[in-house]
Amino acid sequence: MKKLFSLLLLFCAIQLAAQTKDPKDTEVWEPEPRVVTPGTMGSPPSDAIVLFDGKNFDEWITVGKDTKPGWKLEGGVMTVAKGAGDIATKRSFGDCQLHVEFRTAAVVEGEGQGRSNSGVFLQSRYEVQVLDNYKNRTYSNGQAGSIYKQSIPLVNACRPPGEWQTYDILYTAPRFNADGIRVAAGRITVIHNGIVVQHNVEIQGTSEYIGLPKNIAHGNAPIVLQDHGNPVSYRNIWIREL
Amino acid sequence: MKKLFSLLLLFCAIQLAAQTKDPKDTEVWEPEPRVVTPGTMGSPPSDAIVLFDGKNFDEWITVGKDTKPGWKLEGGVMTVAKGAGDIATKRSFGDCQLHVEFRTAAVVEGEGQGRSNSGVFLQSRYEVQVLDNYKNRTYSNGQAGSIYKQSIPLVNACRPPGEWQTYDILYTAPRFNADGIRVAAGRITVIHNGIVVQHNVEIQGTSEYIGLPKNIAHGNAPIVLQDHGNPVSYRNIWIREL
Amino acid sequence: MKKLFSLLLLFCAIQLAAQTKDPKDTEVWEPEPRVVTPGTMGSPPSDAIVLFDGKNFDEWITVGKDTKPGWKLEGGVMTVAKGAGDIATKRSFGDCQLHVEFRTAAVVEGEGQGRSNSGVFLQSRYEVQVLDNYKNRTYSNGQAGSIYKQSIPLVNACRPPGEWQTYDILYTAPRFNADGIRVAAGRITVIHNGIVVQHNVEIQGTSEYIGLPKNIAHGNAPIVLQDHGNPVSYRNIWIREL
C-alpha cells in the first residue's frame, strides 16, 4: 500500500514535468551554418571571391570590348585612366555582399559632379555613386553614397580627398515575371565608412544620367566600375554570393 | 531674307533642344544630408552616442536595480562578473545602428551554450546571441549571430577564443496599433566580423529561452548586455539613432 | 506484484508522453483579435469609417477652401463637377485599408489621359490613378491602377466605360527621421476589380505631373479625390485605420 502511494506520488511528479515546457522545444539544429573565416584588417572572408587584390586585372575586362582594362595598376592599387573606359568583372552576379575600397584624388580638381567622379554598378545597371563630396556640394541624389539619381544617402559620410574609404554593400536583385514586369524591386543597403547611408532601399530601376530609371528584365550581370574621366583609385574588392 | 532664314534655322535648333530631356530634371537638391565624420580604426562616427569607451559605466545601470554595474572594468574593457546581473543603457532607443565589440574567454571552458555565453538585447527584448561557437556546436538558432531561438545566421563567422569580434547591427523597431496588435515586425541586419549573418530579417517577437516569442506593445527601450555567468568582455560600443 | 507491474507500465507510458512535445506549447492566446463584422455586397465592415455612403458630403470639403464640395450628388453617387475642384476628407489618415468604387463616363470622350481622368490621393500626396483605360492606351505609369508616374500596374484590369469598378488599397505611410530624411518609404498594395495590380510597392514620393517625386516630411493627412475636369463618379467609400 505504501509502495502504491509512492508510485502515485511519482506519477504526479511526472505529470507535472510533462506540463512544463521544455527549452529544447525551441532549439533548431538543422541546417548548420557553414563556417567562414572572417578577414582581418580589410582582408576578405574565406568564402569571398576576390575581385581585386592589387596584383592583376585577371577578373576584369573593359566594358564593350573583350580587352584587358587600360586602367593604371601600381602599388596594389588600380586607378581610372581617363578614356580607358568602364571595367567589368568577367563573372556575373545577383544577390551579394560586396566590399569595395576607393580613394578620391588627393589633389582636388573640379567641383560638383566633376570632382573624383566614378561609380560602382551592381548588375551593370544600378549605380552606387563614387564622388568626392568632402566639402563639395552637388545634388543630394547624386552625391557619394547615393543610389545615383534615385536615393539620397541618409548622411554625408565622406572622408577627405586622398584617404581610403569603404563601401560595404548588401544587394538583393530585382525579380521579373514572364510578362517582363518587375514583380520585386532590387534592394540595397550601403554602409559608407562604417555608417549606414542606404538602409534596405528599393532600387527604382537602372541608373540614368538623363531621364527615368528603366526596368527591363535581366539576369545576373557583372559588377562595373566607372571611368568618369577622374583619377579615382580602387583596392581590395571582394564579393560574397548570398 | 537671309537673316530671316538663319533665324528660322535657329528656331528649329532651339525646338530640338526643348524636346531633349535635361539631366537637371532628375537632380534632387533637397534635403542635403548632414555631414558625419566617420570613425577610424573602430572609433565612433561623430554623430554616435558613445555607450562605452572603456572609461566608465556612466551610460549603464544594473537591470532591475538602479545601481552602477558590478561588471569588471579594466584596461578599457568591461567583463561580465558572474552574478552581477544584466546591464542596461540608461537611455532608451528605437531604430538604430549599433556597433558592439566583444571577446569570448581566451581560456575555453564549457561547451554548447555554456561557452562564453552572453547577448546583446535590442529594446531590452530582442537578443543577438553572443557565444563562442568557434569549433563549438550548439543548436543553429542559438549560435553566435543568431536572433536567439528565432533566426539561424547565414554562416558561422566566429573568431577564435580570446580575439575581439564585432557586431554591426541595423535595427528597425516593431510597430503596434491601438489594439496592441503588432502591425509591423521589427527588422534586423547583423554583420558579424564584416560578414552579413542576418539580412533584413523579421524578428518574430521577444527572445525566450522557453516557449514562443511574445509580442506585447512597447516603445523605446534600453540596450541590454547579458550576464550569463561567463566572462565575456565588451569594448567600444556606440549607437546612432536612425 | 501484478499491480506493481502495471503501474510500472503506466510509468513508462507517462515518461514517453513527457518527452513528446506538446501542441499547447505553440499556442498563443493573447492578444485576442477584436471582432469585426464583415460587409456584404460592398457594404462596409463594422469597424470602418464610412467616408461616403451616397447621402451627403459630411465627411468632405473642397481642397484649398473650407467649403462644401461642389460635386454633383445624385442617386447615391457623387460625380466630379468640372471646375469644382478636388475634394478632401475632413479627417486625416496614415496607415489604412481603403475601399473606393468609381465609374468612368458611359459616354466615351477624349483619349489617353483625357478620358475619365481622376485620382485617389493617399495622405493628399500619393495618387492611385483613376482613368478609363478600357481600350485606351496611355503611358504605362499613368494608366488606371498605376501609382501615378511611378509604378506601372501589373496588369490592365479596367472594366468598360460606365461600369462600376473597385479599388481595395492597403497603405503604409512613409516614415521620416528628425533630419527630415525619409527612413522608410510608403508602401501600397492595390487590388483593382479583384485583381492585384500593385503588390506591396514602395512609393517613391509625391505624385508629380512634372518632375520627380518629392519627399518632404509629413504626418497624417486627408484622402483626396481629384477633379481633373472629367465626369468620373464615386460611391461606397470607406476606410479602416490599420
Place this chain on the structure above:
Amino acid sequence: MKKLFSLLLLFCAIQLAAQTKDPKDTEVWEPEPRVVTPGTMGSPPSDAIVLFDGKNFDEWITVGKDTKPGWKLEGGVMTVAKGAGDIATKRSFGDCQLHVEFRTAAVVEGEGQGRSNSGVFLQSRYEVQVLDNYKNRTYSNGQAGSIYKQSIPLVNACRPPGEWQTYDILYTAPRFNADGIRVAAGRITVIHNGIVVQHNVEIQGTSEYIGLPKNIAHGNAPIVLQDHGNPVSYRNIWIREL
C-alpha cells in the same frame, strides 16, 4: 526690323520653354501591362487558372495517393468527407494570387479547434487556417485567418456558420540559397471577407501542429486543402501566377 524684333521675342519664349521641365519626361510607355478581364460577382479573372468551378475534381488529387479526391461534390460545392484525406492541386505554384470561398458547417458541432476546422496550404506547407471562429474562442494564432501557429490575424472577420466566406491571398514564396539556408522568408497578405487580416507578413516556416516551423529548401508545390474531419465546404477557387 520689327520682324526681327518679334522673332527675337519668339526666341526668348522658346528658350524659356526649353528650361521648363516637360511632363513627358516622366512618362514611361513600356512595358504595356497586358489586359485582364476582371470577374463579376465572384467569377474568376480571365487570366486565372480555375482550380474548382463546382463541376469536377479535374485539377485535384488525394494527397499521398494518386487518386481522385473522395470529397463530396454536390450543387457546385465540394465538402470534406471525413477520412477522405487532404486534397492537392495537380499543378504546382510559387508566387500567386489565390481566391478561395469556404463555408463552415451550418449546424454547429464541437468547439475551439474542433469546429469546422480545415485549412488552405500554400506550397503544401504554409497554412492559412480555416475554422469557425464565430463566437468560438481558440488560441489566437490558430483562429480563422491566422497563419497557423505563427501569425495572429489583425481582427476576427468571421461570418456566422453556414455562410460563404472568402479568402483573397497574395503570396510570395520563400527563397533558399545553395547552402539550403532561407535567404528570404515567404510573405503573405490575407483578406478575409474583404478585411485585411494578414498584411504582408513573413512566414516563419512550415505550419506545424507540434513544434516549430521548419525551413527546408523547396520549389513550387501544390495548393492543399485539409481534411480535418469536419464538413467544411469549398467553391469558386482560382489562382493567378504572379
